[in-house]
Amino acid sequence: MHLKTDDLTRLEIVFESGMVPPPYSHIYKLKISFGKNFLDTTLDLVYTDREEITEQEVIDEGFTLDDDFHFQGEIPTVWEKPLKELYAKSKWSNNKLDEEGGINILTKDRHGKISRTTPLNQQEWQHFAQDYIQAIYEIDKKEAPLTLNYIVRDENKSLEINLTVKFSIRKVEVYLNGQPKEADWEETRTLLSYIFLPDYDYSKAKQKPPQQKGQFIDCGDGYWHEIGKGVINIDDSFDAVGKIKKGFANLIST
Template sequence: MHLKTDDLLRLEIDFDSGSIPPPFSHRFKLKLNFEKNFLNTAVDMEYTHREELTEEEILNEGFTLDDDYHWVGELHNAWVAPIKKLYIKSKWSNKKIDEEEGGIRILAKDIHGKIARTVPLNQEDWKIESQEIIQAIFETSKREAPLTVNFLHITSDSSLEIALTMKFSIRKAFALINGLEKELNWEKTKELLTNVYLPDYDYDIAKENKPTKRGTYIDCGDGFWHEFGKGIYNIDASYDAVYKIKEGFLNL
C-alpha cells in the first residue's frame, strides 16, 4: 500500500547487509518524522557477527572496535523534499527480503494512523538515499566533518585552485575557486564526486605536500595529492573517469 505523500508523518528505513562477512556486515534503522521545519531523526547502526573475528582482523580492515552508532536529533528540512520524492516514485513489493541478499524495508505512517510495511523495488535508490542521510547525521552530530576534495591546475603563467565541499547536513555543495565561493548544483556535484572515487590512485607516488610544479592534481580529501597522467588510472577501460574528473573541475 502506498500512502499519500502529503499525509506522510513518519518513515522507518530498515536495512540489513545480508550475507556480507564481518567486519563489513551491519544493519541500521532510520526513523524519520516529518515536522514543520525540520526532520526529527533517529539512527541505530550495528555491526554484526564481529565475535567471529579477532581484534586485529577488525582493525586491519580500517574499522575500530566500537563502530556501532546511535543518535537522535534534528536534520535540516532540506532533506524532506528528496525523501518524499523518492517515496512517490518508488514501486513496492509485499515479498520478504532474501536473508542472504539483504536489503531495505520501509514502514510508512500517515497523519490518519494508517501504516504500510513494504519492500521498495528500487532498492539501490533507497540505499543511496539512506547513506546520504546517515552522512548528514554524521555531519550534524559532528562525528564527521563535511567532505572536501581539492583540485589544483598549474600552468606556466597561472594556477587554478578549487576546494569542493559537500555539506550533506544542509544538502548543499560549494566550490571555493581561487578564493571565491560558488554554490553548485547538488546532483551534478554528486556525479562529479562519484567519478572522483572510481579510479585507482597510486599512493606510492602521491605527495603529502601541496604541489607547486606545472601539472594537474587532486586531493580526494585525505591529504594526499595525486597527479593526473602519472598516478591516477581508470579501472574500467570503457569509462574514462579520469578525463571526466579533470573536465568536471575545470568547468566549475
C-alpha cells in the first residue's frame, strides 16, 4: 500500500547488504520524522558477521573493531522535499528482498496507517540514503565536508577549481581561480559519482600542485593525480575519466 505523500509523518529506510562478506557486510535503519522545522532523524548502522573473520582481517581491510554507529538528532528540512519527491515517484513491490539485499521502506501517515514495501528503483533509494547518511556524518562531526581540487593547465591559461560539498545542507561551494561560482547540486552529485569510479595510481601522485600542462585532480587527501595517466578507467566499456573531464569543463563554462 502506497500512502499519500502529503500525509506522511514518518519514513524508515532499512538496508541490508545481502551476500557482501565481512567486514563490509552491514545493515542500517534510518528513521525520519516530519512535521517540525527539522527532520527528526535516527540512524543505527551495524556491521555484521565479523565473528567469521579475525580482528586482524578487519583491521587489514581499513576498518576498526568498533565501526557501528548511532545517531539521533536534527537534519535540515532541505532534505524533506527530495525525499518526498523520491517517495512519490517510486514504484513498489510487496516481494521480499533476495540474497542480494537492498532497501525496504516503512511509512506511517497522520491517520495511523502503516505501509511496508520494497521500492523497485533500488539504486535511487540507496544513493539517496548514502547522501543522507553523509549529511548525518557532517552534522555529527564524524566527517568534514568533502573537498575536491581540479587544475586545468595548458600553454595559454591555468584554471583551478575548488569544490566543497556540504551534504548537510545540500549545497556545493565552487571557486574558480578564487572567485565564487554557482553550481547545481544534482549536477555536482552526478560528477562525484564519476570521480570515485576510476583507479587512482598513488605511485604516480604528487603532493604538490603540478606545474606542467594537463588536467589534475586532488580528491581531498592532498595527492594530485594526472587525468589519463594516474587516473585510469577500470571498465573499458564506461569512460568515467571522460565524464570527469566533461563535468569539470561544464563547471568552468557555466
